[in-house]
Amino acid sequence: MPYKPQAEPQAALYQADVQIHSLGEMIGDPVKAASFPQHILRFRNDRWDQSVGLEALSEDEWLYHFGKFQPLADNLDPPLALRYHGHQFRNYNPEIGDGRGFLYAQLRDQQKRLMDLGTKGSGTTPWSREGDGKLTLKGAVREILATEMLEALGVDTSKTFSVVETGEELMRSDEPSPTRSAVMTRLSHSHIRFGTFQRIAFEQNEELMHRLVEYCLTHYYGGIKTDNPAVELFEKVAQKIAKLAGAYMTAGFVHGVLNTDNMNITGESFDYGPWRFTPYWEPGFTAAYFDHEGLYCFGRQPEALHWNLAQLASALRLICDSEPLVATLEGFPKAYGTAFTEHFCWRLGLKSEGFEADKPLVIAAEKALAAKSVTIDQFFFDWGQEKATDNPVYQDDPFVDFTRELSNRSRSRTAGHSYWTADAPCSTHIEEVEAIWDAIAQKDDWSPLTRKIDKIRDMAKALRGQ
Numbered sequence: 001m002p003y004k005p006q007a008e009p010q011a012a013l014y015q016a017d018v019q020i021h022s023l024g025e026m027i028g029d030p031v032k033a034a035s036f037p038q039h040i041l042r043f044r045n046d047r048w049d050q051s052v053g054l055e056a057l058s059e060d061e062w063l064y065h066f067g068k069f070q071p072l073a074d075n076l077d078p079p080l081a082l083r084y085h086g087h088q089f090r091n092y093n094p095e096i097g098d099g100r101g102f103l104y105a106q107l108r109d110q111q112k113r114l115m116d117l118g119t120k121g122s123g124t125t126p127w128s129r130e131g132d133g134k135l136t137l138k139g140a141v142r143e144i145l146a147t148e149m150l151e152a153l154g155v156d157t158s159k160t161f162s163v164v165e166t167g168e169e170l171m172r173s174d175e176p177s178p179t180r181s182a183v184m185t186r187l188s189h190s191h192i193r194f195g196t197f198q199r200i201a202f203e204q205n206e207e208l209m210h211r212l213v214e215y216c217l218t219h220y221y222g223g224i225k226t227d228n229p230a231v232e233l234f235e236k237v238a239q240k241i242a243k244l245a246g247a248y249m250t251a252g253f254v255h256g257v258l259n260t261d262n263m264n265i266t267g268e269s270f271d272y273g274p275w276r277f278t279p280y281w282e283p284g285f286t287a288a289y290f291d292h293e294g295l296y297c298f299g300r301q302p303e304a305l306h307w308n309l310a311q312l313a314s315a316l317r318l319i320c321d322s323e324p325l326v327a328t329l330e331g332f333p334k335a336y337g338t339a340f341t342e343h344f345c346w347r348l349g350l351k352s353e354g355f356e357a358d359k360p361l362v363i364a365a366e367k368a369l370a371a372k373s374v375t376i377d378q379f380f381f382d383w384g385q386e387k388a389t390d391n392p393v394y395q396d397d398p399f400v401d402f403t404r405e406l407s408n409r410s411r412s413r414t415a416g417h418s419y420w421t422a423d424a425p426c427s428t429h430i431e432e433v434e435a436i437w438d439a440i441a442q443k444d445d446w447s448p449l450t451r452k453i454d455k456i457r458d459m460a461k462a463l464r465g466q
Contacts, residue, residue, distance in 0.1 A: 013051030028080035038167025039067035081125035086261025090322035097127030137180035158270035195261035201315035208271035230320035240267020246339030256287035281369035349413035364401040378394025381425030419462035
Protein backbone atom coordinates (compact mmCIF):
# COMPACT_ATOMS: atom_id res chain seq x y z
CA MET A 1 0.00 0.00 0.00
CA PRO A 2 1.23 3.59 -0.61
CA TYR A 3 3.47 5.11 2.02
CA LYS A 4 1.76 7.47 4.47
CA PRO A 5 3.71 9.77 6.81
CA GLN A 6 3.06 9.83 10.52
CA ALA A 7 -0.01 11.80 11.55
CA GLU A 8 0.50 15.32 12.83
CA PRO A 9 0.49 15.57 16.64
CA GLN A 10 -2.84 16.39 18.23
CA ALA A 11 -3.74 17.44 21.76
CA ALA A 12 -4.28 14.69 24.33
CA LEU A 13 -4.80 14.52 28.06
CA TYR A 14 -1.87 13.55 30.24
CA GLN A 15 -2.15 9.83 30.93
CA ALA A 16 0.64 8.16 32.90
CA ASP A 17 0.86 4.43 32.25
CA VAL A 18 3.90 2.76 33.77
CA GLN A 19 4.14 -0.67 32.20
CA ILE A 20 7.88 -1.33 32.39
CA HIS A 21 7.58 -2.74 35.93
CA SER A 22 5.65 -5.71 34.53
CA LEU A 23 8.97 -7.00 33.19
CA GLY A 24 10.44 -7.28 36.68
CA GLU A 25 13.62 -6.08 38.31
CA MET A 26 15.96 -7.62 35.74
CA ILE A 27 14.99 -5.14 33.02
CA GLY A 28 16.78 -2.16 34.56
CA ASP A 29 18.34 -0.48 37.56
CA PRO A 30 16.89 2.36 39.66
CA VAL A 31 18.94 5.53 39.24
CA LYS A 32 18.73 9.26 39.84
CA ALA A 33 19.70 12.23 37.73
CA ALA A 34 22.83 14.25 38.34
CA SER A 35 22.52 17.66 39.99
CA PHE A 36 23.35 20.40 37.51
CA PRO A 37 24.63 23.89 38.34
CA GLN A 38 22.25 25.56 35.88
CA HIS A 39 18.98 24.84 34.10
CA ILE A 40 18.53 26.94 30.96
CA LEU A 41 15.73 25.86 28.64
CA ARG A 42 17.08 25.80 25.08
CA PHE A 43 14.48 23.71 23.24
CA ARG A 44 10.97 22.59 24.00
CA ASN A 45 9.09 20.62 21.38
CA ASP A 46 6.00 22.76 21.01
CA ARG A 47 4.48 20.30 18.53
CA TRP A 48 4.80 17.03 20.43
CA ASP A 49 4.36 18.22 24.03
CA GLN A 50 0.62 18.42 23.40
CA SER A 51 0.47 14.83 22.14
CA VAL A 52 1.19 13.56 25.67
CA GLY A 53 -0.69 16.25 27.59
CA LEU A 54 2.27 18.34 28.75
CA GLU A 55 1.79 21.52 26.74
CA ALA A 56 0.37 23.43 29.72
CA LEU A 57 3.53 23.16 31.82
CA SER A 58 5.06 26.53 32.64
CA GLU A 59 8.76 27.04 31.99
CA ASP A 60 9.54 26.54 35.69
CA GLU A 61 7.49 23.36 35.74
CA TRP A 62 9.18 22.15 32.57
CA LEU A 63 12.62 22.66 34.10
CA TYR A 64 11.49 20.95 37.30
CA HIS A 65 10.68 17.83 35.31
CA PHE A 66 13.12 17.96 32.38
CA GLY A 67 16.08 19.67 34.04
CA LYS A 68 15.89 18.37 37.59
CA PHE A 69 13.93 15.23 36.65
CA GLN A 70 11.49 15.30 39.47
CA PRO A 71 8.88 12.64 38.62
CA LEU A 72 5.80 13.40 36.60
CA ALA A 73 2.49 12.69 38.35
CA ASP A 74 1.86 8.96 38.92
CA ASN A 75 4.92 8.07 36.89
CA LEU A 76 8.28 6.38 37.33
CA ASP A 77 9.93 7.12 40.65
CA PRO A 78 12.82 6.45 40.51
CA PRO A 79 13.70 6.26 36.80
CA LEU A 80 15.33 3.14 35.37
CA ALA A 81 18.60 2.66 33.49
CA LEU A 82 17.72 -0.22 31.18
CA ARG A 83 19.99 -3.23 30.77
CA TYR A 84 21.02 -4.57 27.38
CA HIS A 85 23.91 -6.04 25.40
CA GLY A 86 24.71 -5.43 21.74
CA HIS A 87 26.90 -5.84 18.72
CA GLN A 88 28.99 -2.70 18.26
CA PHE A 89 30.45 -2.66 14.75
CA ARG A 90 29.62 -6.39 14.80
CA ASN A 91 31.64 -7.14 17.92
CA TYR A 92 29.50 -8.47 20.75
CA ASN A 93 29.67 -6.41 23.93
CA PRO A 94 27.99 -7.63 27.15
CA GLU A 95 29.20 -4.60 29.14
CA ILE A 96 26.75 -1.96 27.96
CA GLY A 97 23.39 -0.55 28.99
CA ASP A 98 21.96 2.91 29.61
CA GLY A 99 25.24 4.60 30.48
CA ARG A 100 24.21 8.27 30.31
CA GLY A 101 20.44 8.12 30.27
CA PHE A 102 17.40 6.45 31.76
CA LEU A 103 13.74 5.77 31.23
CA TYR A 104 12.10 8.76 32.91
CA ALA A 105 8.38 8.27 32.25
CA GLN A 106 5.80 6.24 30.36
CA LEU A 107 2.55 7.73 29.12
CA ARG A 108 -0.06 7.45 26.39
CA ASP A 109 -0.15 9.72 23.37
CA GLN A 110 -2.95 11.04 21.18
CA GLN A 111 -3.29 7.62 19.48
CA LYS A 112 -3.23 5.78 22.83
CA ARG A 113 0.22 4.43 22.03
CA LEU A 114 2.53 3.69 24.95
CA MET A 115 5.33 6.26 24.77
CA ASP A 116 8.60 6.55 26.65
CA LEU A 117 10.36 9.69 27.77
CA GLY A 118 14.05 8.87 28.00
CA THR A 119 17.07 10.99 28.79
CA LYS A 120 20.53 11.51 27.35
CA GLY A 121 23.22 13.23 29.39
CA SER A 122 21.50 12.86 32.77
CA GLY A 123 24.53 11.48 34.62
CA THR A 124 26.19 8.23 35.54
CA THR A 125 24.47 4.87 35.90
CA PRO A 126 25.76 1.36 36.69
CA TRP A 127 26.52 1.09 32.96
CA SER A 128 28.59 4.26 32.49
CA ARG A 129 31.92 2.40 32.22
CA GLU A 130 34.05 5.26 33.63
CA GLY A 131 32.24 7.85 31.48
CA ASP A 132 30.78 11.01 32.98
CA GLY A 133 27.26 10.28 31.74
CA LYS A 134 26.96 13.78 30.30
CA LEU A 135 26.01 15.21 26.90
CA THR A 136 27.56 18.14 25.06
CA LEU A 137 25.26 20.97 24.07
CA LYS A 138 26.48 20.55 20.51
CA GLY A 139 25.39 16.90 20.59
CA ALA A 140 21.94 17.98 21.73
CA VAL A 141 21.66 20.62 18.99
CA ARG A 142 22.66 18.04 16.40
CA GLU A 143 19.99 15.66 17.65
CA ILE A 144 17.33 18.37 17.38
CA LEU A 145 18.28 18.90 13.74
CA ALA A 146 18.41 15.18 12.98
CA THR A 147 15.01 14.38 14.42
CA GLU A 148 13.29 17.42 12.94
CA MET A 149 14.67 16.75 9.45
CA LEU A 150 13.99 13.03 9.54
CA GLU A 151 10.43 13.53 10.71
CA ALA A 152 9.86 16.02 7.89
CA LEU A 153 11.22 13.50 5.36
CA GLY A 154 8.84 10.81 6.54
CA VAL A 155 11.28 8.73 8.59
CA ASP A 156 9.80 7.10 11.71
CA THR A 157 11.98 8.73 14.34
CA SER A 158 12.10 9.59 18.00
CA LYS A 159 11.31 13.22 18.78
CA THR A 160 13.71 15.54 20.56
CA PHE A 161 11.40 16.63 23.35
CA SER A 162 13.53 18.91 25.51
CA VAL A 163 17.06 20.32 25.71
CA VAL A 164 18.25 22.06 28.88
CA GLU A 165 21.71 23.60 29.10
CA THR A 166 23.29 22.59 32.40
CA GLY A 167 26.20 24.98 32.93
CA GLU A 168 29.03 22.45 33.07
CA GLU A 169 32.17 22.33 30.95
CA LEU A 170 32.90 18.93 29.44
CA MET A 171 36.11 17.53 28.05
CA ARG A 172 35.75 15.56 24.84
CA SER A 173 38.33 14.17 22.44
CA ASP A 174 36.24 14.66 19.29
CA GLU A 175 35.38 18.37 19.61
CA PRO A 176 37.04 21.53 20.99
CA SER A 177 37.06 21.35 24.78
CA PRO A 178 36.03 22.39 27.30
CA THR A 179 32.57 22.54 25.74
CA ARG A 180 29.10 23.37 26.97
CA SER A 181 26.83 20.70 28.41
CA ALA A 182 23.15 19.80 28.21
CA VAL A 183 20.62 17.20 29.20
CA MET A 184 18.18 16.03 26.57
CA THR A 185 14.86 14.21 26.73
CA ARG A 186 13.49 12.27 23.77
CA LEU A 187 9.96 11.02 23.16
CA SER A 188 9.97 7.51 21.72
CA HIS A 189 7.59 4.72 20.89
CA SER A 190 9.56 2.32 23.14
CA HIS A 191 13.17 2.21 24.27
CA ILE A 192 13.30 -1.59 24.13
CA ARG A 193 16.26 -2.44 21.93
CA PHE A 194 17.41 -5.46 19.98
CA GLY A 195 20.19 -5.55 22.56
CA THR A 196 17.61 -6.08 25.32
CA PHE A 197 16.70 -9.40 23.72
CA GLN A 198 20.36 -10.23 23.20
CA ARG A 199 21.13 -9.80 26.89
CA ILE A 200 18.25 -12.04 27.92
CA ALA A 201 19.34 -14.69 25.44
CA PHE A 202 22.93 -14.41 26.69
CA GLU A 203 21.66 -15.05 30.22
CA GLN A 204 19.41 -17.90 29.01
CA ASN A 205 16.41 -16.41 30.82
CA GLU A 206 13.52 -18.05 28.94
CA GLU A 207 10.84 -16.79 31.33
CA LEU A 208 11.88 -13.15 30.90
CA MET A 209 12.18 -13.58 27.12
CA HIS A 210 8.58 -14.81 26.96
CA ARG A 211 7.47 -11.83 29.05
CA LEU A 212 9.38 -9.35 26.92
CA VAL A 213 7.91 -10.72 23.69
CA GLU A 214 4.41 -10.48 25.15
CA TYR A 215 5.11 -6.97 26.46
CA CYS A 216 6.23 -5.75 23.02
CA LEU A 217 3.32 -7.33 21.15
CA THR A 218 0.79 -6.05 23.68
CA HIS A 219 2.01 -2.48 23.92
CA TYR A 220 3.50 -1.80 20.47
CA TYR A 221 1.80 -4.12 18.00
CA GLY A 222 -1.84 -4.34 19.04
CA GLY A 223 -1.73 -7.57 21.03
CA ILE A 224 -0.89 -11.25 20.59
CA LYS A 225 -2.78 -12.75 17.66
CA THR A 226 -1.09 -16.10 17.03
CA ASP A 227 0.03 -19.14 19.01
CA ASN A 228 3.70 -18.34 18.31
CA PRO A 229 4.29 -14.86 19.75
CA ALA A 230 8.06 -14.78 19.18
CA VAL A 231 7.66 -15.42 15.44
CA GLU A 232 4.76 -12.98 15.28
CA LEU A 233 6.85 -10.25 16.89
CA PHE A 234 9.81 -10.90 14.62
CA GLU A 235 7.66 -10.67 11.48
CA LYS A 236 6.23 -7.35 12.60
CA VAL A 237 9.62 -5.93 13.56
CA ALA A 238 11.14 -7.03 10.24
CA GLN A 239 8.45 -5.13 8.34
CA LYS A 240 9.15 -2.00 10.40
CA ILE A 241 12.89 -2.27 9.88
CA ALA A 242 12.42 -2.70 6.12
CA LYS A 243 10.44 0.54 6.10
CA LEU A 244 13.14 2.26 8.14
CA ALA A 245 15.81 1.15 5.67
CA GLY A 246 13.79 2.42 2.73
CA ALA A 247 13.15 5.75 4.43
CA TYR A 248 16.83 6.23 5.32
CA MET A 249 17.82 5.76 1.70
CA THR A 250 15.18 8.07 0.26
CA ALA A 251 16.13 10.73 2.82
CA GLY A 252 19.83 10.41 1.95
CA PHE A 253 20.45 9.85 5.65
CA VAL A 254 23.41 8.08 7.22
CA HIS A 255 22.87 7.14 10.86
CA GLY A 256 26.52 6.42 11.50
CA VAL A 257 26.25 3.84 14.30
CA LEU A 258 23.73 1.14 13.42
CA ASN A 259 24.71 -1.19 16.25
CA THR A 260 22.13 -3.61 17.64
CA ASP A 261 21.88 -1.61 20.86
CA ASN A 262 20.74 1.33 18.70
CA MET A 263 17.85 -0.61 17.18
CA ASN A 264 14.36 -0.02 18.59
CA ILE A 265 11.93 -2.94 18.69
CA THR A 266 9.26 -0.71 17.09
CA GLY A 267 11.49 0.09 14.12
CA GLU A 268 11.70 3.72 15.17
CA SER A 269 15.03 5.43 14.48
CA PHE A 270 16.77 7.02 17.47
CA ASP A 271 20.08 7.94 19.15
CA TYR A 272 21.89 10.28 16.77
CA GLY A 273 25.61 10.65 17.25
CA PRO A 274 27.79 11.08 14.13
CA TRP A 275 24.88 11.32 11.67
CA ARG A 276 24.99 13.09 8.31
CA PHE A 277 22.92 13.58 5.19
CA THR A 278 24.87 12.73 2.06
CA PRO A 279 24.62 15.60 -0.45
CA TYR A 280 24.93 13.26 -3.44
CA TRP A 281 23.81 9.70 -4.14
CA GLU A 282 27.13 8.30 -2.97
CA PRO A 283 26.89 4.71 -1.64
CA GLY A 284 30.27 4.90 0.13
CA PHE A 285 29.48 8.09 2.05
CA THR A 286 30.10 7.57 5.80
CA ALA A 287 29.04 9.62 8.80
CA ALA A 288 31.29 8.37 11.60
CA TYR A 289 34.96 9.32 11.41
CA PHE A 290 35.78 6.05 13.17
CA ASP A 291 33.92 3.88 10.64
CA HIS A 292 37.13 3.15 8.76
CA GLU A 293 35.74 0.17 6.83
CA GLY A 294 32.51 1.91 5.81
CA LEU A 295 30.41 -0.70 7.60
CA TYR A 296 27.55 1.76 8.08
CA CYS A 297 28.04 3.87 4.98
CA PHE A 298 25.02 5.15 3.06
CA GLY A 299 24.71 2.28 0.61
CA ARG A 300 25.25 -0.50 3.19
CA GLN A 301 22.55 0.57 5.63
CA PRO A 302 19.91 -1.89 4.36
CA GLU A 303 22.47 -4.69 4.72
CA ALA A 304 23.36 -3.50 8.23
CA LEU A 305 19.71 -3.46 9.30
CA HIS A 306 19.20 -6.94 7.81
CA TRP A 307 22.24 -8.18 9.75
CA ASN A 308 20.87 -6.67 12.94
CA LEU A 309 17.56 -8.45 12.37
CA ALA A 310 19.49 -11.71 12.14
CA GLN A 311 20.93 -11.03 15.60
CA LEU A 312 17.43 -10.46 16.96
CA ALA A 313 16.34 -13.73 15.37
CA SER A 314 19.27 -15.48 17.00
CA ALA A 315 18.18 -14.16 20.40
CA LEU A 316 14.56 -15.25 19.87
CA ARG A 317 15.70 -18.80 19.14
CA LEU A 318 15.87 -19.16 22.90
CA ILE A 319 12.08 -19.64 22.89
CA CYS A 320 11.13 -20.64 19.33
CA ASP A 321 12.26 -22.66 16.32
CA SER A 322 14.57 -21.06 13.80
CA GLU A 323 12.79 -22.01 10.56
CA PRO A 324 10.07 -19.33 10.58
CA LEU A 325 12.59 -16.72 11.69
CA VAL A 326 14.85 -17.63 8.78
CA ALA A 327 11.90 -17.42 6.39
CA THR A 328 11.20 -13.88 7.55
CA LEU A 329 14.84 -12.93 7.16
CA GLU A 330 14.84 -14.29 3.62
CA GLY A 331 11.85 -12.10 2.83
CA PHE A 332 13.56 -8.92 4.01
CA PRO A 333 15.11 -7.89 0.64
CA LYS A 334 11.70 -7.86 -1.01
CA ALA A 335 10.12 -6.03 1.92
CA TYR A 336 12.91 -3.46 1.80
CA GLY A 337 12.60 -3.01 -1.96
CA THR A 338 8.87 -2.38 -1.67
CA ALA A 339 9.32 0.06 1.20
CA PHE A 340 12.08 1.92 -0.62
CA THR A 341 10.12 2.39 -3.86
CA GLU A 342 6.98 3.45 -1.97
CA HIS A 343 8.87 6.03 0.05
CA PHE A 344 10.76 7.25 -3.02
CA CYS A 345 7.48 7.82 -4.85
CA TRP A 346 6.07 9.63 -1.82
CA ARG A 347 8.98 12.08 -1.70
CA LEU A 348 8.54 12.69 -5.43
CA GLY A 349 4.84 13.36 -4.90
CA LEU A 350 3.82 10.36 -7.03
CA LYS A 351 1.25 7.67 -6.51
CA SER A 352 2.91 4.32 -5.93
CA GLU A 353 1.77 1.72 -8.46
CA GLY A 354 3.32 -1.26 -6.68
CA PHE A 355 6.87 -2.54 -6.51
CA GLU A 356 7.16 -3.95 -10.03
CA ALA A 357 5.71 -0.81 -11.63
CA ASP A 358 7.71 1.58 -9.42
CA LYS A 359 11.02 -0.28 -9.72
CA PRO A 360 12.08 0.99 -13.20
CA LEU A 361 11.38 4.60 -12.19
CA VAL A 362 13.42 4.34 -9.00
CA ILE A 363 16.30 2.52 -10.70
CA ALA A 364 16.44 5.20 -13.38
CA ALA A 365 16.47 7.91 -10.71
CA GLU A 366 19.25 6.16 -8.76
CA LYS A 367 21.40 5.82 -11.88
CA ALA A 368 20.91 9.48 -12.72
CA LEU A 369 21.62 10.65 -9.17
CA ALA A 370 24.79 8.55 -9.08
CA ALA A 371 26.24 10.87 -11.75
CA LYS A 372 26.33 13.57 -9.01
CA SER A 373 25.21 16.35 -11.33
CA VAL A 374 22.56 17.33 -8.81
CA THR A 375 22.18 16.86 -5.04
CA ILE A 376 19.54 14.54 -3.60
CA ASP A 377 17.64 17.41 -2.01
CA GLN A 378 17.69 19.46 -5.21
CA PHE A 379 16.42 16.51 -7.24
CA PHE A 380 13.41 15.93 -5.01
CA PHE A 381 12.80 19.67 -4.75
CA ASP A 382 12.74 20.10 -8.52
CA TRP A 383 10.55 17.09 -9.23
CA GLY A 384 8.55 16.95 -6.01
CA GLN A 385 5.49 18.89 -7.09
CA GLU A 386 4.73 19.22 -10.78
CA LYS A 387 7.79 19.02 -12.98
CA ALA A 388 11.46 19.88 -13.02
CA THR A 389 12.70 23.36 -13.52
CA ASP A 390 14.28 24.41 -16.82
CA ASN A 391 17.68 23.45 -15.45
CA PRO A 392 19.58 21.87 -18.35
CA VAL A 393 20.89 19.12 -16.08
CA TYR A 394 17.55 17.33 -16.47
CA GLN A 395 17.23 17.69 -20.23
CA ASP A 396 20.00 15.27 -21.25
CA ASP A 397 21.71 12.19 -19.94
CA PRO A 398 21.73 10.87 -17.27
CA PHE A 399 18.06 11.79 -16.70
CA VAL A 400 16.61 10.66 -20.05
CA ASP A 401 15.46 7.27 -18.72
CA PHE A 402 14.03 8.85 -15.58
CA THR A 403 12.03 11.50 -17.42
CA ARG A 404 10.64 8.83 -19.74
CA GLU A 405 9.55 6.66 -16.80
CA LEU A 406 8.03 9.71 -15.11
CA SER A 407 5.98 10.86 -18.10
CA ASN A 408 2.90 8.74 -17.42
CA ARG A 409 2.87 8.81 -13.63
CA SER A 410 0.08 10.32 -11.53
CA ARG A 411 0.66 12.93 -8.86
CA SER A 412 -0.46 12.39 -5.28
CA ARG A 413 0.45 15.82 -3.90
CA THR A 414 -1.64 18.95 -4.22
CA ALA A 415 0.08 21.96 -5.69
CA GLY A 416 0.48 25.44 -4.34
CA HIS A 417 2.61 25.38 -1.19
CA SER A 418 5.07 28.28 -1.13
CA TYR A 419 7.96 25.92 -0.34
CA TRP A 420 8.10 24.84 -3.98
CA THR A 421 8.73 28.42 -5.16
CA ALA A 422 11.76 28.96 -2.91
CA ASP A 423 15.19 29.54 -4.40
CA ALA A 424 16.60 26.30 -2.97
CA PRO A 425 15.50 23.18 -1.12
CA CYS A 426 15.69 22.81 2.62
CA SER A 427 18.66 20.65 3.56
CA THR A 428 20.69 19.79 6.66
CA HIS A 429 24.18 19.05 5.44
CA ILE A 430 27.17 19.11 7.74
CA GLU A 431 28.26 22.62 6.72
CA GLU A 432 24.85 23.99 7.69
CA VAL A 433 24.88 22.12 10.99
CA GLU A 434 28.34 23.46 11.84
CA ALA A 435 27.31 27.02 10.96
CA ILE A 436 24.29 26.77 13.27
CA TRP A 437 26.50 25.50 16.07
CA ASP A 438 29.15 28.17 15.48
CA ALA A 439 26.53 30.90 15.99
CA ILE A 440 25.61 29.33 19.34
CA ALA A 441 29.18 28.62 20.45
CA GLN A 442 30.63 32.01 19.49
CA LYS A 443 27.76 34.44 20.05
CA ASP A 444 25.10 32.43 21.91
CA ASP A 445 22.90 33.18 18.93
CA TRP A 446 20.09 30.63 18.68
CA SER A 447 18.24 32.35 15.83
CA PRO A 448 19.85 30.28 13.03
CA LEU A 449 18.64 27.10 14.75
CA THR A 450 15.15 28.53 15.15
CA ARG A 451 15.03 29.58 11.51
CA LYS A 452 16.23 26.17 10.35
CA ILE A 453 13.57 24.38 12.40
CA ASP A 454 10.92 26.68 10.92
CA LYS A 455 12.14 25.88 7.39
CA ILE A 456 12.19 22.16 8.06
CA ARG A 457 8.66 22.20 9.43
CA ASP A 458 7.50 24.25 6.46
CA MET A 459 9.00 21.67 4.13
CA ALA A 460 7.21 18.94 6.06
CA LYS A 461 3.87 20.61 5.34
CA ALA A 462 4.72 20.86 1.65
CA LEU A 463 5.67 17.19 1.46
CA ARG A 464 2.42 16.25 3.12
CA GLY A 465 0.48 18.38 0.66
CA GLN A 466 -0.78 20.76 3.35
